Amino acid sequence: MRDEAPRAVTAICRALQEQLEHGLLGPGSQLPAERKLSELFSTTRITLREALGQLEAQGLIYREERRGWFVSPPRLAYNPLVRSHFHAMVGEQGRVPATEVLAARLLPASAEICALLELPACSSALQIRRARRIDGRLVLYVEHYLNPQYFPGLLDFDLTLSLTDLYASQYGIRYGRVRFDMLPTALPVEAAAALKVAVGSPALRITRINRDQHGRLIDCDIEYWRHDALRVSVEVPE
Incomplete structure (x- = not known):
């Protein structure tokens, strides 16, 4: 059971990275709301936020207060x-x-x-x-x-x-x-x-x-x- 959350985080990161690499989520575009993403990946908000945090640390996405998550533009x-x-x-x-x-x-x-x-x-x-x-x-x-x-x-x-x-x-x-x-x-x-x-x-x-x-x-x-x-x-x- 303890391995399920890390595997889920990895799976979510890979899925979203694939969307980014193929241009399905373009620079500046907004990601779906956390609730919808949780439903999509059949996971908890805690696990989802850990995955989003990892992508943010890599500079792939960013969060704005009260607005949600967005795809980072080129540096x-x-x-x-x-x-x-x-x-x-x-x-x-x-x-x-x-x-x-x-x-x-x-x-x-x-x-x-x-x-x-x-x-x-x-x-x-x-x-x-x-x-x-x-x-x-x-x-x-x-x-x-x-x-x-x-x-x-x-x-x-x-x-x-x-x-x-x-x-x-x-x-x-x-x-x-x-x-x-x-x-x-x-x-x-x-x-x-x-x-x-x-x-x-x-x-x-x-x-x-x-x-x-x-x-x-x-x-x-x-x-x-x-x-x-x-x-x-x-x-x-x-």
Whole structure:
């Protein structure tokens, strides 16, 4: 009896993977409701959810709170060595980008942000919180922290646009040296709420610390990507 549940999970995974491989369930399409899938496979909701969870861990399907399960679209190729920005990167791969500003304000910099931007204690930082979509799907929550010394009046601009372009056009600032840190993690509360998924869902956290063309530390980004939305692809030149 103890072997029946694992066998059922394996059978459900294989059946759904076959549907995916043959295109019967296309990218972005919604799976039948859990109740219907339980009836289809003659199993319990607990066993079904274990199977769906395994497929989610593989990046094949994803769940949206209060909406159900969907087939994951192709992952976005992300090359940290290429100087680009979100809208350009997504558009170049034939996808449709969109950005929503969740909040933008001047606030006291946390100890972490002071360390990342090498600010003295009790400093202020500009914080911009944004949610980003690819083909209508929420995939990225990002917090930008800027040294306000270099960006007076920035909050008056349209912050749904590329900050890279805004820096260049309004402040004559271009990115120079960049440092990346990437860490598989679980979504914290604010990121999960922005992406409309459960707290603790798997994610890739990318911290990017940016210097300008003069070597000054100007900003840092803390990004939370849905784990099935991205693949990091790097080609190192000779």
